[in-house]
Amino acid sequence: MNPTESAAPTGADPGPSPRSGPEAPGRSRRAVLALAVLALAHFTISVDFNIVYIALPQIGDALGFSAASLQWVVTAFSLGYGGFLLLGGRAADRLGARRMLVSGAALMGAASVAGALAQDPAVLVASRALQGLGAAALFPATLAVLTAAFPAGPARIRAMAVWGTAGAFGALAGGAVGGILTSAFGWPAVFWALVPATLAVVLAAPVVLPADVRRPGRASFDLPGAAMVTAGSLLLVLGISLGQSVGWASWQSAGALLLGALTLVGLLLFERRAADPLLPVRLLTNRSLLVTMALVFVLMGSVNTLHYVYTTHVQVTLGLSPLAAGLGFLPQGLAAMLGSALLLPPLLARWGVRSALFAGVAGSGLTAVLFAVAVAADSYWAMLPAVVMLGVTAGTTYPVLFAAAGAGVSDDEQGVASAMVSTTQQIGAAVGLASLVAVADAAAGPASSGLGAAAVAGGLATLAAAFLALALRRTPAA
Known part of the structure; x- marks a missing residue:
């Protein structure tokens, strides 16, 4: 996926593909x-993260969620x-990226219909879990298909920019879209809105995306590894x-985290001996992948x-x-689109x-400090420059990370690497959110000073993490 390196074509159609020769019309x-x-x-995956937040009060009142159980709509x-x-x-690597992309979009769409029609909390929570499961199949498949369809160099740079722009705008505009739909049509609209998008992906993908290539010797699937990686990640x-x-000190949280960590350690030991591992341990020795994982952990x-x-x-x-508040966040989405494009x-x-x-990670760190300054000014217009800068820096950095x-x-192995x-x-x-909210709560003085302290702490951590990028191998500009 590195725009500065060449890669062998995979998943190409029998006919001409974007990789071959001068581009005909x-x-x-x-x-x-x-x-x-x-x-x-x-875009659909990204917007699904945030679109339900503003609808939560209506969902709670309509379906009878308790105050404690409502958070499970998000969880x-x-x-x-x-x-x-x-x-x-x-699964995208083994069973075919296009196949998993279509399957994931279909599951997201069906789960969205179930959510819109839900009449009790259990059905709605189950539909949200199925939306997440569909997104888990869809997201890595999009990157695997992008790698197969666009050659390394300028073509992939442009493709990554468009792909990143769509995701950034979806993530940043989700709150505004959810607010508008909930205000105009009620809470079911935040579920119905996803159906046309997922249906379009299901119908168009088999026509315009490269066909999956059957790989000799890749038919087997590591079921024990699949069970362990899923259980560990879930925990x-x-x-x-x-x-x-x-x-965090509760037995429920600490116990789940400990069991999850032990399961993933056991997975690594098991996969070292597996003939056809689900999670190749050699990926953990890839410098670019490890540095990127560290950067995205701090940045996000x-x-x-x-x-x-x-x-x-x-x-x-x-x-x-x-x-x-949702509409006030829209300039960030626009800035992310323009920055990426x-x-x-x-x-x-x-x-x-x-x-x-x-530059992108360091810029995001400086933007966090700008947020702290804006919070002290007690004005939306003072915060607007920071909102726009966050769109430019984070929105531009996101596709570069992948x-x-x-x-x-x-x-x-692109699918599992992106996952x-x-x-x-x-x-x-x-x-990061839990840690920095604790910083905000611990800060003395009015609430605004606590928010500013959290922004500064996050910004300093991000600035320090930016230097990890220098551990990447230097590659020639495209």
Whole structure:
């Protein structure tokens, strides 16, 4: 996936593909359509994270959730997604990326219909878990297909920029979209809205995406490894979710985290001896992959905290309504789109992945400090520059992280490599938010000073982590 390195084509159609020869109009059109499908899939996954937040009060009142149980509407998605990402990534490598992409989108769509029609809490929570499971199959498949369909170099740089733009905008616009839909049509609309997008992916993918290539000797599937990686990931995500709701020192949270860690350690020992491992242990010796996982762990903890700082400050301190707060976050989504589409390609072409990643992560750290300054000013307009800068820096850095993660990883292991990074992203976001909210709570003085302290702490950690990018191998600019 590294835009500065060449890779052998995989998953190509029998006919001409985007990798072959000068681009004829038909091939160029097909490449555009393929990228549009991959971008739509990434957007759908990203928007599904945040679209339900503003609808939670309505959901609780309509379906009879208790105050303690309502958080499971969010947690269930995290469990399905974070718990099954590694399995979804390896399934994309073994069973075919396009096949898993279609299956994941179909499951997300069906679960969205079930959620919209839910009449009791259990059905809604189950539908959210199935949405997460579908996303766990869909996300790594999008990256595996992108690697197969676009050659390393300028073509993949452009594709990664569009793919990253769609994901960044979905993540950042989800709150606003959820607020608008809930205000206009009620809470079921946040589920119905995902159905047309997933249906479009299901119908278009078999037509415009490269066909899966059957790989000799890859028909077997490591069932014990699949069970262990899924159980370990589920326990870790569950432990983090329980830590946020009932406390990190509780036996439920600590026990789940300990069991999850022990299961994953056992997985590594088992996979070292497996003839055809689900999680190849050699990937853990890949410098680019390890550095990227460390970077995304710190970065997403800081970014997740800044979202918390923003929503808490503008609603609690400044008194904005949920809808106004959601709309106020839209400039970040626009900045992320423009940054990924216009800034990322020339940045990668001029500097290469290593320097671009250092600049992006360091810029995100400085943006966190800017948030702290804005919080002290007690005005949305004072916060707007920080909101825009977060869109530019984080939105531009996100696709570069996945480009760096794929360096030196073979095409038939891209799915599991991207799943490893995304699983680390989910864990880092949860751990970072919990840690920095604790910093906010411990800070003396008014609530705004606590939010500012959390932003500064996250920014300093991100600035320090940026230097990890310099451990990547230097590659020539495209």
